[in-house]
Amino acid sequence: MNGKKLSRQYRDHLSDFKVWKQRKHAKQWLVFPENIGSHLSIDETALSKGELYTIITNKKAKGKKGAIVAIFSGTKAGPIIEQLLQISAKKRSEVKKITLDMANAMKTIAKQCFPKAIQVTDRFHVQKLALEALQDTRIKHRWAAIDLENEQIKLAKGMGKPFVPKLFSNGDTRKQLLARSRYLLYKSPNNWTQNQFERSKILFAQYPDIKVAFDLVQGLRNIFNKTTSIQIAYTKMAHWYKDVENTGFRSFNTIANTISLNYKSILNYFINRSTNASAESFNAKIKAFRAQFRGVKNVEFFLYRLTTIFA
Known part of the structure; x- marks a missing residue:
């Protein structure tokens, strides 16, 4: 069977993409509160044409099922904080540590959304x-x-x-x-x-x-x-x-x-010598996933497949 035809059939008929509940806002934000753990990582990566996305991952999942906590379009703190604050304060208080880089936006997100978490700048x-x-x-x-x-x-x-x-x-x-x-x-x-x-x-x-x-x-x-x-x-x-x-x-x-x-x-x-290596490793998986499909033509469908596997 033609590869493009198979991909189209999977997207339109075989998968649940058409009825995916988060499809309407997938390009802007995706949040999975059930994947929050005590140790998180926050980093940015490019999905398509250099467009940056902010990704929060659970270290305990080790890059497998349940790894993705949230994906946001862009790196502005305001819209990200707005969505994360929709998660209950009790759930957000479970986070004890979060690793990140030295970007002020990342620190602001961590401080306001996970106030009980210790911030660790990646060495x-x-x-x-x-x-x-x-x-x-x-x-x-x-x-x-x-x-x-x-x-x-x-x-x-x-x-x-x-x-x-x-x-x-x-x-x-x-x-x-x-x-x-x-x-x-x-x-x-x-x-x-x-x-x-x-x-x-x-x-x-x-x-x-x-x-x-x-x-x-x-x-x-x-x-x-x-x-x-x-x-x-x-x-x-x-x-x-x-x-x-x-x-x-x-x-x-x-x-x-x-x-x-x-x-x-x-x-x-x-x-305890925590680093952001897990986030960097997950970014590498995203890049490999993107390369496997020769780029990202449909961002919504790419995010659907990504979250189906890792969220």
Whole structure:
């Protein structure tokens, strides 16, 4: 049977989509109060054409049946809060912990709709900011290296000579060194290959500021990996903040200020090391589900199938 015809027959006749009670408002909101648990995650994902949806999931379901608590179109706090407050206060008070990123809208939703829940900022969002600042430093040097090489090529052509770039001991040119260092900067030195270790030595010798930025990233990572209590984490974060101030890096100062504004929810991670990994994992399932059907042509039908499986 033709695949498109089978899909159409399933949508129009074999499934309950035509009589789905939530179909009228599916594009705006879907709420399943029965799936609320003590530990929730809230995150955003794109379903179709980059349009963002806010998704609340139950950690206990582990991405299976009963995982979806609510799906909302967009990320504005107001409409989401309006629908969540329709759930009884008793049911919402069952939530003891909710993991989220540093978006103000997410925090507002959590505070107003689940007032008894402890908010935990996902550590990986914090680390991601630091890694992006590190990569920005590398990219700035890479553009400068490209400009320098272009000038050298023009100069060589003007003199009628072939351009021969300078090679470092590992065979990289300056431009290649900065481009090929991208992935090693994401990893801990313990996980470097021998080639990456050699490249890092050359990179850090040529660009000491990248080494300083890399050490800041590793310092933040070690705080999350090795600290066992909120008190110790608070002290270490204060020392890290001081190190950032001493470097004078604008991007890292921005991150440090962001951390200081969200320090309470960030420190809550150290209570029992909760992360938003379950939400990210569920987002990956949605993307795989979307790819399986080659995109989302009918948003309502996609949400129907998604909630049938996961809600």
